[in-house]
Amino acid sequence: MFSLISSFQMQFMLLFSRQGKLRLQKWYVPLSDKEKKKITRELVQTVLARKPKMCSFLEWRDLKIVYKRYASLYFCCAIEDQDNELITLEIIHRYVELLDKYFGSVCELDIIFNFEKAYFILDEFLLGGEAQETSKKNVLKAIEQADLLQESFDEQLHSVLTTVTDTL
Amino acid sequence: MHHTAMSPSVPLQEMIRAIRSARTQCEERGVIQRECAAIRAQFRQSDNGGRSHNLAKLLYVHMLGYPAHFGQMECVRMIASPRYSEKRVGYLGAMMLLDEKQDASLLITNSIKNDLSHSNQYVQSLALCTLACMGSAEMCRDLAPEIDRLLRASNSYIKKKAALCAVHIVRKVHDLGELFTPAARSLLAEKNHGVLHGAVVLITELCERNQETLERFRKTVPDLVQIMKGLVISGYSPEHDVAGISDPFLQVRILRLLRILGRNNEGASDAMNDLLAQVATNTDSTKTVGNAVLYETVLTVLHIKSESGLRVLAVNILGRFLLNNDRNIRYIAMISLQKIVGTDHNAVQRHRGTIVDCLKDQDASVKRRALDLSLALVSASNVRSMMKELLLFLSSCPPELRAQAASGIFNAAERYAPSQRWHIDTILHVLTTAGGDVRDETVPNLIQLITNASELHCYTVHKLYRALLTDISQQSLVQVACWCIGEYGDLLLRGECQETEPVQVTEDDVLDALETVLQSHMSSPATRGFALTATMKLRTPLSLTANTDRIQSIVSIYGSCIDVELQQRAVEYNALFRKYDHMRAAVLERMPVIEKNSPGHTNGESTGEPIKDIQTLKVKQGEPLLPQQPANQVLTLTQMHVV
Numbered sequence: 029m030f031s032l033i034s035s036f037q038m039q040f041m042l043l044f045s046r047q048g049k050l051r052l053q054k055w056y057v058p059l060s061d062k063e064k065k066k067i068t069r070e071l072v073q074t075v076l077a078r079k080p081k082m083c084s085f086l087e088w089r090d091l092k093i094v095y096k097r098y099a100s101l102y103f104c105c106a107i108e109d110q111d112n113e114l115i116t117l118e119i120i121h122r123y124v125e126l127l128d129k130y131f132g133s134v135c136e137l138d139i140i141f142n143f144e145k146a147y148f149i150l151d152e153f154l155l156g157g158e159a160q161e162t163s164k165k166n167v168l169k170a171i172e173q174a175d176l177l178q179e180s181f182d183e184q185l186h187s188v189l190t191t192v193t194d195t196l
Numbered sequence: 197m198h199h200t201a202m203s204p205s206v207p208l209q210e211m212i213r214a215i216r217s218a219r220t221q222c223e224e225r226g227v228i229q230r231e232c233a234a235i236r237a238q239f240r241q242s243d244n245g246g247r248s249h250n251l252a253k254l255l256y257v258h259m260l261g262y263p264a265h266f267g268q269m270e271c272v273r274m275i276a277s278p279r280y281s282e283k284r285v286g287y288l289g290a291m292m293l294l295d296e297k298q299d300a301s302l303l304i305t306n307s308i309k310n311d312l313s314h315s316n317q318y319v320q321s322l323a324l325c326t327l328a329c330m331g332s333a334e335m336c337r338d339l340a341p342e343i344d345r346l347l348r349a350s351n352s353y354i355k356k357k358a359a360l361c362a363v364h365i366v367r368k369v370h371d372l373g374e375l376f377t378p379a380a381r382s383l384l385a386e387k388n389h390g391v392l393h394g395a396v397v398l399i400t401e402l403c404e405r406n407q408e409t410l411e412r413f414r415k416t417v418p419d420l421v422q423i424m425k426g427l428v429i430s431g432y433s434p435e436h437d438v439a440g441i442s443d444p445f446l447q448v449r450i451l452r453l454l455r456i457l458g459r460n461n462e463g464a465s466d467a468m469n470d471l472l473a474q475v476a477t478n479t480d481s482t483k484t485v486g487n488a489v490l491y492e493t494v495l496t497v498l499h500i501k502s503e504s505g506l507r508v509l510a511v512n513i514l515g516r517f518l519l520n521n522d523r524n525i526r527y528i529a530m531i532s533l534q535k536i537v538g539t540d541h542n543a544v545q546r547h548r549g550t551i552v553d554c555l556k557d558q559d560a561s562v563k564r565r566a567l568d569l570s571l572a573l574v575s576a577s578n579v580r581s582m583m584k585e586l587l588l589f590l591s592s593c594p595p596e597l598r599a600q601a602a603s604g605i606f607n608a609a610e611r612y613a614p615s616q617r618w619h620i621d622t623i624l625h626v627l628t629t630a631g632g633d634v635r636d637e638t639v640p641n642l643i644q645l646i647t648n649a650s651e652l653h654c655y656t657v658h659k660l661y662r663a664l665l666t667d668i669s670q671q672s673l674v675q676v677a678c679w680c681i682g683e684y685g686d687l688l689l690r691g692e693c694q695e696t697e698p699v700q701v702t703e704d705d706v707l708d709a710l711e712t713v714l715q716s717h718m719s720s721p722a723t724r725g726f727a728l729t730a731t732m733k734l735r736t737p738l739s740l741t742a743n744t745d746r747i748q749s750i751v752s753i754y755g756s757c758i759d760v761e762l763q764q765r766a767v768e769y770n771a772l773f774r775k776y777d778h779m780r781a782a783v784l785e786r787m788p789v790i791e792k793n794s795p796g797h798t799n800g801e802s803t804g805e806p807i808k809d810i811q812t813l814k815v816k817q818g819e820p821l822l823p824q825q826p827a828n829q830v831l832t833l834t835q836m837h838v839v
Contacts, residue, residue: 036452037367050259050260051259052259053259055295056329058296058297058330059295060295060297081523081558082523082559082560083524083527083559083561083562084524085524085528085561086561112448112452112491112492112495113524114487114488114491114524114528115444115491117484117488117524118445118488141208141209141212143256143259144208144252144288151288152321155325155329155357155360155361156328156360158397159445160356160390160393160394161356161389161390162389162436162443162446163390164435166435170353173318174280174318177316177318178280178281
């Protein structure tokens with residue numbers, strides 16, 4: 029019934045709008061740009077065609093797709109055969125909560141205009157497709173610290189420039 | 197804009213605004229082209245403090261679907277920068293624009309190596325993340341020792357990431373599993389949830405890949421059980437709590453590891469038995485998160501060597517899932533039950549009622565699963581009631597499921613039919629409801645079944661005649677009806693029947709019915725063939741003269757039919773009237789009972805040769821798909837169009 033090598037891996041996560049515009053794409057398996065585009069196109073079409081009363085899981089190619097809509101954004105994960113769909117829904121929810129805490133009542137526009145931050149937050153929560161930190165607090169703390177580090181470097185750079193111009 | 201911890205990148209946001217304000221695809225392309233030209237120019241300039249904003253812009257453009265390969269080298273440069281802001285975007289860019297299949301990805305190996313031992317943990321984190329996301333086999337081999345070092349001697353923040361990095365490495369280069377095994381073992385003693393989670397994922401991966409490693413890690417079952425107990429029983433930990441469940445993510449991963457360790461091993465399975473029962477009983481199932489843990493528990497129970505009591509408990513959880521308001525939970529239950537319907541058949545049977553109810557679920561995926569499961573649950577003892585439900589389902593099921601439902605019903609009917617009459621009735625019911633969705637073999641199969649039920653010939657021909665009068669649109673039904681009328685028409689005309697109300701018809705009435713089929717635009721050529729042959733075969737108890745005229749006139753009309761097949765038949769039948777009239781009665785004698793697996797059973801042609809020979813011929817390789825026509829021309833008339 030179960031193969032000897034089980035497959036538990038998140039292969040990718042996509043965020044897209046109801047018009048099918050991609051807002052984030054995180055790939056945990058090596059694929060060419062062309063393949064990624066094809067998968068994205070097909071999957072977005074498939075998910076957007078689903079009616080609201082249908083369940084959050086569907087079988088697509090040899091993967092299981094877990095998706096959930098939050099306001100105007102679809103969060104869509106591709107997991108492997110033996111993975112637990114219900115916990116994947118929790119992973120999606122946790123990510124949304126993190127975004128919400130960070131941006132304060134997050135909406136699609138936040139993710140559009142600050143897409144790089146959406147990635148930074150995701151990368152502090154998942155690593156190689158697996159959850160790396162199960163405490164919401166710890167993820168947010170790490171992001172905060174990293175942001176501070178970034179600011180300090182930027183500030184450092186700025187002050188160096190001012191000093192240089194002053195002496196000229 | 198909402199508050200953010202870090203100041204937004206103004207240049208990036210300005211560009212995004214500009215792109216979004218484009219009103220057409222063409223306009224957008226124009227904006228993008230201009231922006232890319234500017235970005236390119238900026239890349240060529242020396243350091244101007246805006247490099248990270250520039251690359252971020254390019255990454256946005258890339259996400260919209262535009263080419264961005266000219267940014268790859270910039271990523272490589274940024275990663276090597278001493279500035280954190282630049283590294284951060286550089287690594288992000290690498291993960292988005294590079295993949296292991298490209299040469300440029302090799303160039304960042306050295307930067308990653310350096311950053312893995314950077315004094316600042318956030319820089320180390322970037323390197324670990326990138327390696328775990330896109331590290332090629334070569335990079336993995338190169339950097340594995342570094343990762344192993346970090347697994348042993350670093351803070352929790354780094355250790356948890358190193359563990360998942362190791363997972364990626366092992367997935368890419370299986371042999372490297374051995375390298376990480378010792379460190380993985382000691383990580384189980386850590387208290388930090390993140391590290392523990394990473395450790396469990398790593399150990400799972402190691403055990404999956406190597407049987408020896410798995411056997412060594414079996415000794416950790418008591419430790420894992422302890423950790424789980426701590427999560428399930430002990431106090432509330434606000435940091436890891438999700439709706440009353442303490443760290444569900446970690447719980448699920450531990451349960452999964454236990455599954456792998458307990459599989460095929462009684463000792464390990466025993467050691468975890470109580471814990472599993474505890475989790476199964478105590479986990480709150482009112483929210484999805486609790487059900488996620490319960491689901492993993494059920495999977496584990498069903499795959500290890502668990503006690504029968506525990507198994508029943510697990511199946512009952514699935515049964516409860518079937519009644520859950522959340523359709524996701526119902527879907528999960530269906531899938532799981534489907535997987536165990538073979539091994540735990542009786543346990544699943546107990547939930548048959550609920551499963552059958554799910555045939556009426558709104559969600560098509562749940563319906564499909566319910567169909568599969570229902571068919572799997574049909575048995576000799578429940579076949580009558582199950583078939584009622586399934587036939588009901590067939591009459592209103594979504595079109596994409598009809599073929600599957602019809603074929604499933606046929607199979608079940610064949611296996612468990614309580615009587616021949618029931619069997620025939622069931623098949624007729626399916627043909628009436630979904631005749632267009634059944635496979636081609638259904639017609640000869642049904643005919644074979646009918647010929648074998650000799651006591652029911654009268655009953656069957658009556659039923660089919662009535663069906664024909666009602667509706668001639670379902671081709672398979674019409675074909676079988678025609679064949680039966682041709683074969684058993686005399687029983688129809690006799691005016692008596694034990695099993696059902698007899699009809700009072702004349703030969704003309706019957707010929708009328710057949711002619712209607714022949715002339716209807718709904719009838720396919722194959723169906724017309726059946727009708728023509730039936731007309732020909734119609735035997736009457738009285739002298740043949742009056743009706744043979746009518747039969748002959750019908751037949752000769754088709755002698756000039758456009759359809760070649762029909763024309764040929766008509767011409768040959770005509771010949772039977774004219775030149776071979778003395779043989780007509782013998783040629784049109786009632787068919788013998790068709791054996792199962794005879795050629796007539798599958799493709800409608802019988803050579804009249806002994807069945808055994810034909811079967812052995814069929815089994816030989818290279819056998820032509822169609823049986824050969826024998827030489828004797830007269831016999832051709834008997835062979836032809838038996839069905």
